[in-house]
Amino acid sequence: MTETQWNGTVLYLLGIVQAIFVVVNANVWWSLGTNPRMLMVGVQPFCTELRELSPGQIRACQNHHDHMPSVGRGARLGITECQTQFKNRRWNCTTIEDDRTVFGPVIQIASREAAFMHSILAAGVVSAIARSCRDGELSSCHCSKALRPKELVRDWIWGGCGDNIQYGYKFGSYFVDLREKDKNHPRLSPELSRMLMNLHNNEAGRRAVYNYANVACKCHGVSGSCSLKTCWQALPPFKDVGKRLKDRYDGAVEVKFNKRGTRLIRKKRRFNKPTQDDLLYVNTSPDYCVANKTTGSLGTVGRECNRLSEGMDGCRLMCCGRGYNTFKRKLVERCQCKFHWCCYVKCRTCERIVDINSCK
Known part of the structure; x- marks a missing residue:
């Protein structure tokens, strides 16, 4: 083999390795939402065959296999709401068929759009798990055990089977964040900033559900007089969650590393420090006017x-x-x-x- 042939072979093999690396690292858990098996109650997935999951998520899947259909429904809920909120925008949350990232290269850019996607998908998982607990679909949770609200009318009964938002929040935090926590990135690297940004926006999405639980009631009494009510904890309507996160997308905070490279801080220091409810982004959004395969813009x-x-x-x-x-x-x-x-x-x-x- 000549030197030219050898160099060509090496470059070819390196190209294959790089392509595999990109495909493996592009897989994301929310593609479960586009997997028909994950939307079926009672399906026990072969966790190691779900290429979308990180090693930690595979272990979580093995320990909680009955949760996976709910995770898939939560992802689908988030994707649908994303497309509803952005249907009249240049970027309209388009999903890419047969793409393991679901959204294409745009999800790899630490922009406002990625911030919204992470938050709405994390919110979807909380909602879906909470509802599945209430419906008796999961072995490790049941109806909500939330305490009676202090402002509830004294004569009303508290105790209907409510959405278990507390468990949905707990499992959603555990499962969704595992993907980011499985990674180990160098200090001050773009990958580390993206990981910290994703973790923050995941939490902002969960809080948009958890902090806005409703009280739902059913009337009792003679001839529907509603002299007595039975009440329980209920999820906020997901369209309200989507609108809330869309408002935070519009006011998202641009961030950068602090001097030690350990956390993200507001880039423009003259404004207030971002809260846990704010969405954070690192990079400016690409131009969505013109199609660009590199950025994932469809124009x-x-x-x-x-x-x-x-x-x-x-x-x-x-x-x-x-x-x-x-x-x-x-x-x-x-x-x-x-x-x-x-x-x-x-x-x-x-x-x-x-x-x-x-x-x-």
Whole structure:
């Protein structure tokens, strides 16, 4: 073998090793949310076959295999809410088919978007586990044991089967954070800053659920007089959790290492220190106007926009100044619905033509 052939072989092998390293390190636990097996109650996954999990998470899976479908549902809940909150933004939380990271390279950038994704996915796990405890799907938890709120009316009964948010928070912290804690990064490295950022944003997501538990009640009494109520602890609506975290995304705090490289501090020191509820980011967001495989941006070409809006969904902002095309689309929908006794609703099918605007 000549020297040129030898060098070519070495570079080829190094390329394979690097590709394997990227694939292994790109796998993330929330891709369980796109795995149909994980969404089925009662499925016992083969934990070592779940390439998405870190070594610590594999051990957690083996010890709590009945929790994995709930973790998958929590991930799916977070992904769906992310797409709802960002549907009218340039970055719209798009998932990439057959990509183990689910979101593509954008998740590798320590930006506001990554901060939101980590927080909403961690929140989804808390919610899903808490609900599964209440529904009796898990062997290690049951209904909530939360104490009676002091402000609850004295004559009302406290004791219905509530969502076990305390257990959801505890298991969510244990399982989700294991992925970051399994890593050992050098001081002052970008990997360490990303790890600390992810841990903080995971906690912010959990707190957006835990700190906003509701009290749900059911009325009792003669003829529905509601003279008596039975109450229990309930999860906050997840759309409220998503909106809360979206507001914190808009006000996310840019951070950097302190002098010792042990923790993240606010980059602009003249502002208040970030709280546990704030979302943190290290890197500025990429340009989502133009498609870029390196950053994972899909661009906004072809995205629908509202020509009458001045917001982010408006054609001026969504299309990044490139302009937009307008075309006609036929909509077929139910109309003129009437209730018939007893007991059904009958509708007609109507067609109408609407103008659709899409970015150039």
